[in-house]
Amino acid sequence: MSTDHDHPYGKPITVMKFSDTGEVVVDNEEVDKIFNHPEIEDRKIVILSLIGAFRGGKSFLLNYCLRFLYANYSSINDPKIADGEFLFEKDKNWMGICDEALKGFSWRSGIKRDTVGIIIWSDVFLHTIDKTGEKIAIFVMDTQGLFDKHSSPTDNSRIFVLSNLISSIQVLNLANRIQEDQLQYLQFTTEFAAFALENTIENVGKPFQNLMFLIRDWNNGDYYNYGTVGGRSYLEEVMKVKTNQKPELQSVRKTIASCFDEITCCLLPNPGKGVSRGKNYNGSWSEMDEDFKEELQSLVESLLLPDNLIKKKINSMDLNVKEMKQYIQHYLKLFQTNQIPKVSSIYELTVERFMNNMIDQCVEDYKLSIYRNEDIINEDNIVEIHNKCKERTLTMYDDEKKMGNLGHAITFRSKLEEDIEKYFVEYRDQKEENLEKLKEARAKFEEIVKKDSIRKEEILKNIDKVQIQLKELSKKRKENPFLTEVYDTQEKVLKSRLEHEENELKSIERKEQREMVFRIVILGIAGISIPFSAISAAGVVAAGASQLTALTALGFSLDTFNIVSTTASCIKVVKDLFKRRKK
Numbered sequence: 001m002s003t004d005h006d007h008p009y010g011k012p013i014t015v016m017k018f019s020d021t022g023e024v025v026v027d028n029e030e031v032d033k034i035f036n037h038p039e040i041e042d043r044k045i046v047i048l049s050l051i052g053a054f055r056g057g058k059s060f061l062l063n064y065c066l067r068f069l070y071a072n073y074s075s076i077n078d079p080k081i082a083d084g085e086f087l088f089e090k091d092k093n094w095m096g097i098c099d100e101a102l103k104g105f106s107w108r109s110g111i112k113r114d115t116v117g118i119i120i121w122s123d124v125f126l127h128t129i130d131k132t133g134e135k136i137a138i139f140v141m142d143t144q145g146l147f148d149k150h151s152s153p154t155d156n157s158r159i160f161v162l163s164n165l166i167s168s169i170q171v172l173n174l175a176n177r178i179q180e181d182q183l184q185y186l187q188f189t190t191e192f193a194a195f196a197l198e199n200t201i202e203n204v205g206k207p208f209q210n211l212m213f214l215i216r217d218w219n220n221g222d223y224y225n226y227g228t229v230g231g232r233s234y235l236e237e238v239m240k241v242k243t244n245q246k247p248e249l250q251s252v253r254k255t256i257a258s259c260f261d262e263i264t265c266c267l268l269p270n271p272g273k274g275v276s277r278g279k280n281y282n283g284s285w286s287e288m289d290e291d292f293k294e295e296l297q298s299l300v301e302s303l304l305l306p307d308n309l310i311k312k313k314i315n316s317m318d319l320n321v322k323e324m325k326q327y328i329q330h331y332l333k334l335f336q337t338n339q340i341p342k343v344s345s346i347y348e349l350t351v352e353r354f355m356n357n358m359i360d361q362c363v364e365d366y367k368l369s370i371y372r373n374e375d376i377i378n379e380d381n382i383v384e385i386h387n388k389c390k391e392r393t394l395t396m397y398d399d400e401k402k403m404g405n406l407g408h409a410i411t412f413r414s415k416l417e418e419d420i421e422k423y424f425v426e427y428r429d430q431k432e433e434n435l436e437k438l439k440e441a442r443a444k445f446e447e448i449v450k451k452d453s454i455r456k457e458e459i460l461k462n463i464d465k466v467q468i469q470l471k472e473l474s475k476k477r478k479e480n481p482f483l484t485e486v487y488d489t490q491e492k493v494l495k496s497r498l499e500h501e502e503n504e505l506k507s508i509e510r511k512e513q514r515e516m517v518f519r520i521v522i523l524g525i526a527g528i529s530i531p532f533s534a535i536s537a538a539g540v541v542a543a544g545a546s547q548l549t550a551l552t553a554l555g556f557s558l559d560t561f562n563i564v565s566t567t568a569s570c571i572k573v574v575k576d577l578f579k580r581r582k583k
Helices: 030-035 059-071 153-166 180-198 226-237 249-260 290-306 321-334 343-372 383-397 406-479 481-525 547-553 558-562 568-582
Strands: 010-016 024-026 044-052 116-119 125-128 135-143 171-177 208-217 262-268
Touching: 010 030, 024 321, 030 180, 030 321, 044 059, 044 321, 059 135, 059 171, 059 290, 116 153, 116 290, 125 568, 135 153, 153 180, 153 321, 153 343, 180 249, 180 343, 226 262, 226 290, 249 262, 262 290, 321 343, 343 383, 343 406, 383 406, 406 481
Parallel strands: 044 135, 044 171, 171 208, 208 262
Antiparallel strands: 010 024, 010 116, 116 135, 125 135
């Protein structure tokens, strides 16, 4: 039995595989393609991963998970369903037509390996939680089969550890029963949890989210029923500590509960002869035994219904897609040797990545605090405002739930202070540069205003002169009525001159008003204190008024400044400032 993965909306992408020498080969370009889509980078992330024995039906099961996801959720490549809408509530027949071929991850029966390394489905599923409005991205991950002749114990361990570190829902797919030697692969999780507990100053919850033991071909239905109810009873029996068990497996049993938020078990019956032995079987459910089909349907729904989605957490904090990508890349890089990294190394990397993300968020908070005060920042108070914003940010850091021990907390607090000071120096230098440019602009404005003022006085004198001439002409007209035509001609010339002077006067006054608003708004943004005696002439109340609102209220747009009597360099400074404030 086999299937091609010619799915219309996605394909399996190998992000990690083993070289011939056993080294881990990472495809960072593919990781970027999957995780860098702008639609998802800020969404919280859910990662479903299946891991288990070679030829154990992992990819087969994941393809039914894909069928459920495409039937009920929106995705990046298949947005036909509105983000937030969940169709299962309207139509529960997500398994499709009975003889529909199964597409998605490549799968087949036989003895040849089909899945190599770690594979992630290229399309990402989207969901918005109704009650909170929180946006979620759902990823599906497959792994190469374990425990076969081509896999070394080291390879098996690396795959298992990486899958645990990356996933939020980890399904361990096993045949017939849970074997003692398979439990040893859980030793990493218990050691990691113990190390984290010893090296943290705060109660940060369990390091991993959900683990499900999926037992396929379960043939002890007389003792434990199929599904999760029978699985719970079976798991309780398996996890009992007994004297004849190896010490390390006793330790796993004792401490596994401290590793995961939830541990479950599901017992699946044999799918039937038509599935397990059919040479031309295409993955359709028409060949499945009815009890297997029902349990498969219940299993997929228990994993992927909206209320059952488990978000990826580190240090009890939900991660978004952008953050998870960073963790994945760092984890994969750490594993690029022939040896399994020590638990301490993995933990230190996780702490470093978590704390660096916290530092980045704190620095962004500091930047926002500075920009909120930008309207009042000037040369005299810039250091004082910086110190207040810095202190507020450091207090926020102190109150945050941190990962690691006291030494980590102190080290990263020092790094936060350094990052804040570095940004402040850059900001202050840029601010001072802008202040100098705007001071130059102010001087040029004053020169322009002065010239316009002189011209305005000349115009007013000319207007007075023409008005006097018109009065004299009117007097002459009365004294010499016989020269009416001559006086009419002279009057026409004088009135034309008067109209010209008055129009030029209005033009200058409009320019004065625009320049006044320009200076109030733009130079005020830069923190330059300018005394004005004619603020009311611009129609702006300075006391408590928003400068930008005032500009908009007067009907001015940025393009207005192209007709203000100013130089091109001044206009450029203004536009640059507007762009920076909009960001």
